[in-house]
Amino acid sequence: MRFTSEQRLDDGVLERGFTLGEIPGILWTPAAASAQAPLILMGHPGGLHKLYPRLAARARHCAAEGYAAATIELPGSGDRPRSATAEEARADLRRALEAGEPVDDEIVDRLILPLVDKAVPEWRAALDALLSLPEVGGPVGYAGGVIAIGTRLAVVEPRISAAVLFAGSFVPRTMLEEARQVTIPLLVLLQxxxxxxxxxxxxxxxxxxxxxxxxLHANMGGHTGVPQFEGDDGNRFFARHLK
Amino acid sequence: MRFTSEQRLDDGVLERGFTLGEIPGILWTPAAASAQAPLILMGHPGGLHKLYPRLAARARHCAAEGYAAATIELPGSGDRPRSATAEEARADLRRALEAGEPVDDEIVDRLILPLVDKAVPEWRAALDALLSLPEVGGPVGYAGGVIAIGTRLAVVEPRISAAVLFAGSFVPRTMLEEARQVTIPLLVLLQxxxxxxxxxxxxxxxxxxxxxxxxLHANMGGHTGVPQFEGDDGNRFFARHLK
Structure with a gap:
């Protein structure tokens, strides 16, 4: 893990860009980093540059409650090399949605399963690196999408103690079986x-x-319309389970 | 409205029993009643004596945030005269549940529709009486079950500004149409x-x-297992909409 940039935000939060091999990421740590801050891994649909404003806002909301927050780029997103099969599956998904057709399980499998298989080990490697920093400690939470990635992480990564999962993307049907193996406390957000x-x-x-x-917290509005109060609810959920 | 008892609870909340004609009720007002307290009508499945500990706990939780809270006995419950048709429908419902059979719409209609028809005007009369007290003011929220009663109240009673509805009882299918007419902010709790x-x-x-x-907030556990943090969430919901 190599830090590539560092800036102090106006609320005192320290924001550092890093790379982990070829994977770019961002780490935010609270202004008053007393002891080791518990860590929130922030999931997202891919594309750190595009998502930066929303991710930074979420991270500062976490940091205000004493958490460190970190995220990494997804495979095939942002500046990372594209996967031809994923791009094709994404195009097929878009076509089905635009035509108002039901989305074939086969398309979802093709899009999501390889992504989960690739992303989860990367998140775990990032967790190794982040927890080796003196200012970051356990316990660890995961918050955000892609829900299939969060589900797999919750099963295989014992260092994650609680998760806020955003149910805002398709899930391969085969992952229902995996979901049964999740035992950590969950807050699931559904638009x-x-x-x-x-x-x-x-x-x-x-x-x-x-x-x-x-x-389960279900709210009205489309994919990007998660109400602001859910951020507070998420912090309170983590306060119950990570502290 | 006639007060029949009065006691000051250990946290300073004033608890008064009352009758409204033949209907018994309870009013809790905050310790430090400065100006007029906004009012929460507390819905429940019927049986004030049996439910008293839970109702008093909910009321004190409301009063701690500056709300007055009030409840009245449901038709056919507690010390009020039984309805033969309702008792029969309740027995049919119990039989179906115990046999693990699907519950006929007809049983639900027989049990719930007359209850809603009778209870809603009573809640409205109670609201008239409560709002005439100098220490109680608007805005008004409704919180609790029976969800069919809360739904009808939300449609017909313009003084109710927001509602926390406990989806813990059967709802006549015909009430789906009524639900479409509800426009106030809602927090729906589902076990x-x-x-x-x-x-x-x-x-x-x-x-x-x-x-x-x-x-929608859905949680694990059976009918009576609503987690304690939902009480805080309810208060925060009302703080957003009643203040």
Whole structure:
């Protein structure tokens, strides 16, 4: 892990760009870093540059509560090399959505399964690197999309103690079985009228999670319309489970 | 409205029993009643004596945030005269649930529709009486079950500005149309594995509500297992909409 940039934001939060091999990432640490800050890994749909304003706002919201927050670029997104099969699957998905057709399981599998297989080990490597920093400590939470990535991480990564999962993307049907193996506390966010998502599949996934403590928050508005108060609810969820 | 008892609870909240004609009720007002306190009407499944500990706890939670809270007995519950048709419908419902059979729409209609028809005008009369007290003012929220009663109240009672509805009881299918007429902000609570409720119907009802701002919170556990943090979430919801 190599830091590539550093700036102090106006609220005192320290923002550092880094690379982990070929993977770019960003780490935000609280202004008053007393002891080791618990860490929130921030999931997203890919494209750090485009998403920067929203990611930075989320990170500062976390930092205000004493958390460090970090994110890495997804495989095939931003400045990272494109995957031809993923691009093709994405185009097929877009065509189906624009035509108002049901989305074939096969398209979802082709788009999401290789992404999960590639992204999850990268998140785990990032976690190794981040937790080796003296200013970052456990416990660790995951917050955001892609929900299939968050689900797999929750199963395979024992250092993640709780997760806020954004059900805003398609999930391979085979991952329902994986969801049953998740046991950490979950807060699942669902945009009820998300134009690019399958509401019933999101409800089936919520039902499948094996966690004893899981909460679903569904709100109106499209994919990007998650109400601001859900940020506060997320912080309170982590306050219950990470502190 | 006639006060029949009065006691000051250990946190300073003033609890007064009252009757409104033949209907018993309870009013809780905050310790430091400065100006007029906004009012939360607390819905419940019927049986004030039995429910008193839970109702008092909810009321004190409201009062701590500056709200007055009030409730009245439901028709056919507690010390009020039983309705033979309602008792019969309740027995039919219990039989169906115990046998693990699907619950006939006809049983739900027989149980719930007359209850809604009778209870809603009573809640409105109670609201008239409560708002005439100098220490109670608007705006007004409704919080609790029976969700069919809360739904009808939200449609017909313009003084109710926001509602936390507990989706913990069966809803007549015909009320989906009524739900479309609801426009006030809603927080709907659903216990995902509620043994005596129809999850899909609760989701259909949430979908039907006409409100632009509506949020669903679904949690694990049975009917009585609503997590304590939902009380805080409810207070924050009312703080956004009643203040």
């Amino acid at each position: 009820w009228d998300d134009e690019g998502n399958d509401r019933q599949m999101a409800l089936d996934l919520f039902d499948a999670f094996g966690s004893k403590e899981k909460t | 995902w594995d509620d043994e005596g409720n129809d999850r899909q119907m609760a989701l259909d009802l949430f979908d039907a509500f006409g409100s632009k701002e509506k949020t």
